[in-house]
Amino acid sequence: MLKNIYLAGTAILMAGAASAADLPRREAPPPVFVPVPVFTWTGFYLGTHSSYAFSDNQTIRTVGNNNGAGGITNTVLNVQQLRRPPTLRSEQDGFGNIGGGIGYNYQFTPGSGFVVGVETDVTWTDIHKRYAYFGPVIPGVNLVPDPSIFRQRLDYLGTVQGRLGYAFDRFLVYGTGGFAYGNVDYGAFFASGTNVPAYTGRYNGIETGYVYGGGIEYAIPTDSFLNRFNFIGSFLGASAITLKAEYLRYDLGSRNVVVAATGLTAATGSYTSRFSTEGSIIRAGFNYKFGGL
Secondary structure, eight states: OHHHHHHHHHHHHHHHHHHHHHSOOOOOOOOOOOOOOOOOOOEEEEEEEEEEEEOSSOEEEEEEOOOSGGGOOOHHHHHHTTSSOSEEEOOOEEEOOOEEEEEEEEESSSSEEEEEEEEEEEEOOOEEEEEEEEOOOOTTTOSSOOEEEEEEEEEEEEEEEEEEEEEETTEEEEEEEEEEEEEEEEEEEEEOTTOOEEEEEEEEEEEEEEEEEEEEEEEOOTTSGGGGGOHHHHHHTOSEEEEEEEEEEEEEEEEEEEEEEOSSSSOOSEEEEEEEEEEEEEEEEEEEEEOOO
């Protein structure tokens, strides 16, 4: 009797276990896949930079406009005798003040791919230099050297450029080129041996030309410690902050300046001094980027 009860109990337990095995298992839901955002350079940006500018091919050329006929001073002969310099190298260099710009990039394929853009910016260069030349003493003409003073300055350099580059995720390498303009100041002062101003001439105004170059830019990851200092960008709603460095070659052309007699001496007639503004500029700074994924 006890044996039958034991066998019956065992059968019931086995049947219960089998039924429990058929029930669905309660498992945790699978993790939700969140794709990592792919960086893109597409969007507007604005930023600031500092600069270092230098020239290596500027020359001031001076010619005389009178051959001595009619009793007018023979300024042509004065240049030939080197009383006034026919050519004078005009090299400038220096660190510029702050600059800034705004632009827009479009990246064809997020992540890595070609990037095109347009940018306009202004750099306050304020590079200037003063040059002095002393001509030879010519028997029967002058008793002491005649000084000639030239000055040249570039107050600022502005550009409107197109950009073409290739992005390696957060690194961007690009070439650039376009229109350039800037305010220049040219001056010439020719004195007699007594330092009395005999001839003077000046031009102050905007010159235009072209610019070309290239650079690199790096977008700081959002988890970088550098982004902790991105207070302004956060306030403006910038999606990223980028660091950039670039080299530009600019040429604003040439300008003739008439150096006319002042009437303070017996000198008459005039000279023409031709100034040119061209050089290189290295810029480094950062941009705040807006838009994009």
